[in-house]
Amino acid sequence: MDNVFYRNLTKTYLEVDYGEGIYLYDKDGNRYMDACSGAAVSNLGHAHPRVIRAMTEQAQKVAFSHLSRWTSGPIKELADLVASLAPGSLNKLYLVSGGSEATEAALKMARQYYLERDGKTGKYRVISRWKSFHGNTIGALSMTGDKRRKKYTPLLLNFPHVAPAYCYRCPFGKEQETCAVECALDLERVIKLEGADTIAAFIAEPVGGAACGAIVPHKDYFKIVREICDHYDILLIADEVMTGFGRTGAMFAIEDYGVIPDMICAAKGMSAGYSPLGAVIVKDEIYETFKQGSGIFVHGHTYGGNPLSAAVAVAVIRTLIEDKLVENSRVVGSYLLEKLREKLQPFWFVGDVRGKGLMQGVEIVKNKATKEPFPAALGLAEKLTVTLMKHGVVVYPGSGNADGENGDQFLLAPPLIITKEQADELVEAMVAGFAEFDKSISQYK
Numbered sequence: 318m319d320n321v322f323y324r325n326l327t328k329t330y331l332e333v334d335y336g337e338g339i340y341l342y343d344k345d346g347n348r349y350m351d352a353c354s355g356a357a358v359s360n361l362g363h364a365h366p367r368v369i370r371a372m373t374e375q376a377q378k379v380a381f382s383h384l385s386r387w388t389s390g391p392i393k394e395l396a397d398l399v400a401s402l403a404p405g406s407l408n409k410l411y412l413v414s415g416g417s418e419a420t421e422a423a424l425k426m427a428r429q430y431y432l433e434r435d436g437k438t439g440k441y442r443v444i445s446r447w448k449s450f451h452g453n454t455i456g457a458l459s460m461t462g463d464k465r466r467k468k469y470t471p472l473l474l475n476f477p478h479v480a481p482a483y484c485y486r487c488p489f490g491k492e493q494e495t496c497a498v499e500c501a502l503d504l505e506r507v508i509k510l511e512g513a514d515t516i517a518a519f520i521a522e523p524v525g526g527a528a529c530g531a532i533v534p535h536k537d538y539f540k541i542v543r544e545i546c547d548h549y550d551i552l553l554i555a556d557e558v559m560t561g562f563g564r565t566g567a568m569f570a571i572e573d574y575g576v577i578p579d580m581i582c583a584a585k586g587m588s589a590g591y592s593p594l595g596a597v598i599v600k601d602e603i604y605e606t607f608k609q610g611s612g613i614f615v616h617g618h619t620y621g622g623n624p625l626s627a628a629v630a631v632a633v634i635r636t637l638i639e640d641k642l643v644e645n646s647r648v649v650g651s652y653l654l655e656k657l658r659e660k661l662q663p664f665w666f667v668g669d670v671r672g673k674g675l676m677q678g679v680e681i682v683k684n685k686a687t688k689e690p691f692p693a694a695l696g697l698a699e700k701l702t703v704t705l706m707k708h709g710v711v712v713y714p715g716s717g718n719a720d721g722e723n724g725d726q727f728l729l730a731p732p733l734i735i736t737k738e739q740a741d742e743l744v745e746a747m748v749a750g751f752a753e754f755d756k757s758i759s760q761y762k
Contacts, residue, residue: 331706336363339732339739341711349706352731352743353713357526357559357676360586361636362732368591371632372625380625384412384617391627398634399598402568405577409604411597411614412622416558416584417452419595420520423554423580424456425616427518430552430603433610440517442474443554444507448481448718450528451520451556460520463528464717477511479503481525482534485669485680486688486719493535500534501541508549518552518579519545523570526559529718530678530726531671539574552579552603558595559676562586563637563733566647566674573673579603586733589633592626642733650674653740657729660748664755665762666691675733680718681725683761690719691761698725701754708750710743 323330332344339362341349351359361368375391382389396410411426413419424443431438445451447462458466459474462481466473480488480503489499508516519542525532546553555578560570564586567573571581580603584595607614620626637643654677658670661679668682681697683689691697698714705712713728731743 338362338364339735347709349709349711350731350739350743350746352710352729353727354730354732355590356585356713357564357728357730358585358590360563360589360642360733361591361633362734365589365591365636367636368589368629368632371628372591375625375628378624381620381623383619384622389622389624389627391624391631392622395627395631395634398631399596402634403581403598404569404572406601407577407581407598408601409599411599412627413595413597413618414593414620414626415595416582417454417457417595418618418621419558419582419584419597420451420457420460420554420556421454422616423518423520423582423597424460426580426597426599426603426614427552427554429614430606431517433606439514442476442511442515442517444477444479444504444511444516444519444551446481446521447478447721448483448525448529448532449520449522449556450526451522452558461528464721465528477507477516479507481529481532482521482538483525483529483532483718484535485532485671496535498535498537498541501538501545504542505545505549508545508551513549513551516549516551518554520554520556520582522556522558522560523574524560524565524673524676526676526728527713527715530680530715530728531673531676532678533671533673534574536574539571539576543576543578554578554580554582556582558582558584559586559730562634563643563646564674564676564730566643566650568637568643570673587633588626588630591633592629593620594626594630637733640734645735646674646733649735649737649740650677652737653677653729653731653735653743656740656744657747660744661751664751666755666758667751672729675729675731675735677729678726679729681727688719690724693717693723695761697758698727700757701725701750702727704754704757705747705750708746708753710746710750 400408431440445460449462451460482500555571561583581598588594669680702714718724
């Protein structure tokens with residue numbers, strides 16, 4: 318027994334030894350396909366030579382300098398690079414250390430933006446969706462619509478939540494082909510009930526991640542949301558902590574919906590797990606409002622904008638571009654999704670296989686016809702994950718997606734360097750794991 322305070326104190330953890338490409342190896346020499354990139358983080362896989370070289374070279378120069386006193390070449394290069402890739406006038410980069418810090422920064426930035434613009438304002442609340450995850454800090458968890466918030470409810474801010482864009486379990490009982498995108502219109506309903514004069518922003522993941530397993534909204538969802546936000550003078554924040562930098566087959570997932578948000582929160586794939594990094598990408602108009610106002614954003618984190626993480630991110634993003642990995646995510650992702658649907662949906666307990674690019678989800682149900690979930694007490698998402706690891710595949714499990722308590726799913730988000738041949742290997746291993754799992758849960762039919 319060691320002295321690490323793990324997230325789950327009842328669980329036994331394998332000890333990782335090293336990684337290479339899309340694979341991880343434990344201390345006993347067993348190989349695992351990192352089919353979730355940790356938590357949709359390791360977009361370039363493990364031990365990428367270009368990134369290691371950039372990290373080493375920067376560490377030999379300077380690893381840390383504080384943004385209250387210093388700028389550096391790497392952060393300026395990174396900001397210019399991101400500005401060239403982000404849509405519209407999203408040209409300014411505010412750097413932090415991770416995803417929760419990014420969404421927390423966006424929350425505070427939205428509040429201060431209206432103060433800078435208007436001098437005095439009642440706008441401070443952020444609307445988010447149920448079946449969303451925006452981070453673990455108090456502000457980020459206040460915006461989260463997932464059961465992880467329940468234990469901390471007394472500590473959280475009184476922020477409203479709207480219906481999820483969850484077509485498989487549509488809260489309005491509609492079909493995507495014929496619906497009026499009621500899930501998007503629910504935003505306007507809540508704004509009217511709460512009062513637009515109190516609402517600073519609406520935050521949403523373009524493709525749902527940890528809380529729901531890659532739910533993809535209706536093609537018109539964000540167009541309607543953008544119109545509603547504009548009408549009521551509310552900022553639109555795209556939480557691309559998971560989806561950003563190529564995960565869904567576009568550099569930023571929101572681009573596929575034909576709208577430009579006011580802010581994009583990024584992290585994970587930005588530095589691909591090689592160094593902690595997060596950011597808020599901000600429209601010029603918001604930046605100028607701060608600049609013409611007080612000139613100071615009252616916020617900051619110790620490691621935000623450190624030169625080492627920035628140099629790593631530059632190497633990661635240039636590799637994404639030069640190796641055409643965003644296109645690879647789209648092409649191989651489409652191939653993988655087709656194969657998964659073909660091979661997994663025949664299992665009696667597989668309700669839905671969905672996704673976009675290399676961000677995909679599989680939902681487990683007790684009854685396909687009714688979509689009845691398994692009881693949460695069975696812990697089937699975790700049990701299936703353990704079974705798949707026996708077959709050399711690591712996935713990202715989740716639960717509570719059906720009703721806040723029950724419902725099992727897992728996320729697949731392999732490194733963007735994955736090939737079609739490796740996708741075939743992944744599917745084959747998953748089919749074997751599902752077949753073993755089928756036998757272990759046959760009594761629940």
